[in-house]
């Protein structure tokens with residue numbers, strides 16, 4: 001998989017985590033990825049248009065922290081729930097409503113249980129470190145209102161030169 005696609009996949013996790021932290025929660029309502037870009041729709045309890053700067057700052061703090069990104073897997077839903085952080089288990093297992101088959105692949109960003117730890121079920125390909133996102137130009141567009149408490153974000157990632 002190309003690096004730009006892995007960057008999109010990685011950025012998506014940081015965007016989700018930033019929205020949760022800044023807006024106090026989110027429910028995933030859709031994800032569409034194309035080469036070098038993605039559109040994500042979230043239902044959030046606070047209008048993210050009023051907090052876009054904080055969301056971007058939160059993402060930036062993950063990037064400059066240069067957190068390592070690792071893959072792991074586990075064999076049961078109980079174990080999966082145990083190793084997932086915050087709302088990630090709910091987003092990826094309960095909201096998604098899909099039947100996951102074990103072993104479950106999990107992406108882990110940062111040190112377990114540390115302040116910037118993100119851990120969620122995902123079988124996508126990611127960068128090795130959040131700091132690698134610095135090598136890309138990232139444009140975060142939106143959020144725009146697409147329904148009751150529901151907002152769509154779009155981001156485009158391209159090589160930095």
Ligand SMILES: [Zn+2]
Pocket residue numbers: 009010013107122123124125126
């Ligand atoms: Zn992922």
